[in-house]
Amino acid sequence: MTAPAPAVLQLGYSFCPNDTFIFHALHAGLTPSPVPVQEVLEDVQTLNDWAVQGRLPITKISYRAYFGVMDRYVALRAGGALGRGVGPLVVARNGAAATDLNGKVVASPGALTTAELLLRAVYPDVKVLRMRYDAVMPAVEYGEWEGQPVDAGLIIHESRFTYPQHGLGKVLDLGAWWEGETGLPLPLGAILVRRDLPAELQWSLNTAVRQSLDYAYAHPQAATEYIRAHAAEMSDEVMRAHIDLYVNEFSLDVGEEGERAVQELHRRARAVGAVPDSDLPLFVSSGS
Numbered sequence: 001m002t003a004p005a006p007a008v009l010q011l012g013y014s015f016c017p018n019d020t021f022i023f024h025a026l027h028a029g030l031t032p033s034p035v036p037v038q039e040v041l042e043d044v045q046t047l048n049d050w051a052v053q054g055r056l057p058i059t060k061i062s063y064r065a066y067f068g069v070m071d072r073y074v075a076l077r078a079g080g081a082l083g084r085g086v087g088p089l090v091v092a093r094n095g096a097a098a099t100d101l102n103g104k105v106v107a108s109p110g111a112l113t114t115a116e117l118l119l120r121a122v123y124p125d126v127k128v129l130r131m132r133y134d135a136v137m138p139a140v141e142y143g144e145w146e147g148q149p150v151d152a153g154l155i156i157h158e159s160r161f162t163y164p165q166h167g168l169g170k171v172l173d174l175g176a177w178w179e180g181e182t183g184l185p186l187p188l189g190a191i192l193v194r195r196d197l198p199a200e201l202q203w204s205l206n207t208a209v210r211q212s213l214d215y216a217y218a219h220p221q222a223a224t225e226y227i228r229a230h231a232a233e234m235s236d237e238v239m240r241a242h243i244d245l246y247v248n249e250f251s252l253d254v255g256e257e258g259e260r261a262v263q264e265l266h267r268r269a270r271a272v273g274a275v276p277d278s279d280l281p282l283f284v285s286s287g288s
Helices: 017-027 043-054 114-122 133-142 160-164 174-182 199-218 222-227 234-245 255-271
Strands: 009-013 037-041 060-061 073-075 081-083 089-093 105-108 127-130 152-155 168-173 186-194
Touching: 009 017, 009 043, 009 199, 017 073, 017 089, 017 199, 017 234, 081 127, 081 234, 089 133, 089 160, 105 133, 114 152, 114 174, 114 186, 114 199, 114 255, 127 133, 133 152, 133 160, 133 168, 152 160, 160 168, 168 174, 174 186, 186 199, 186 255, 222 234
Parallel strands: 009 037, 009 060, 105 127, 105 152
Antiparallel strands: 060 186, 073 186, 081 186, 089 152, 089 168
């Protein structure tokens, strides 16, 4: 059943610079939207959990989490995070890095993250201790979290640039592992819209996200204060590097190669029983 278009759409995305860069123009009304949007900023794991509840009509989500809510949501072609050299890292205290983490305790940013799916693909017997993504590096640095030992950590987002400052060393680049296995870019995050919204609205929202990103590229300074306001204590250099790494041609449109990458990640997630089978289309279509 198709739901009526709401008067205002709550749009969920993270505090991370790549998301605030992409969505600033849309949020600020600098580019058109088929319906007004209201920002809802949260960490990605919270957005993943909310998607399971169907809480927001349009939201950022990890691709791993998307595969579990395909009955309710469909991915936009624009606004996502895919690429090469963008993968999550496994890190440990310098001098304590191990090549085999099976049986070890690894701090994870969440069960529904693409990062944890890849970690389990490489280390099927790893023990995970879940926490918010920005708690992972301190937990690894101090070797414990809430009284529980931590051997290594699974880091995402800006942590990729700052982990040496915590005295941590890289054990494995899971993105490089994926690229070596598949030859494809790594799907990290998608922008989802509810499947029960009118098909023409779904595609119009895809267009709106694409135009917001086009504006960001054309006016690179316009979003600076908005991005900085949500980037905690991140330096300007890290903020810029974050955007340059995670916002790329796949963010404008997932493209044929990006679609194949998402299909392969979906296939692997189904193969290990992490998500149910689904024949629903993965992305919105202009011809829906």
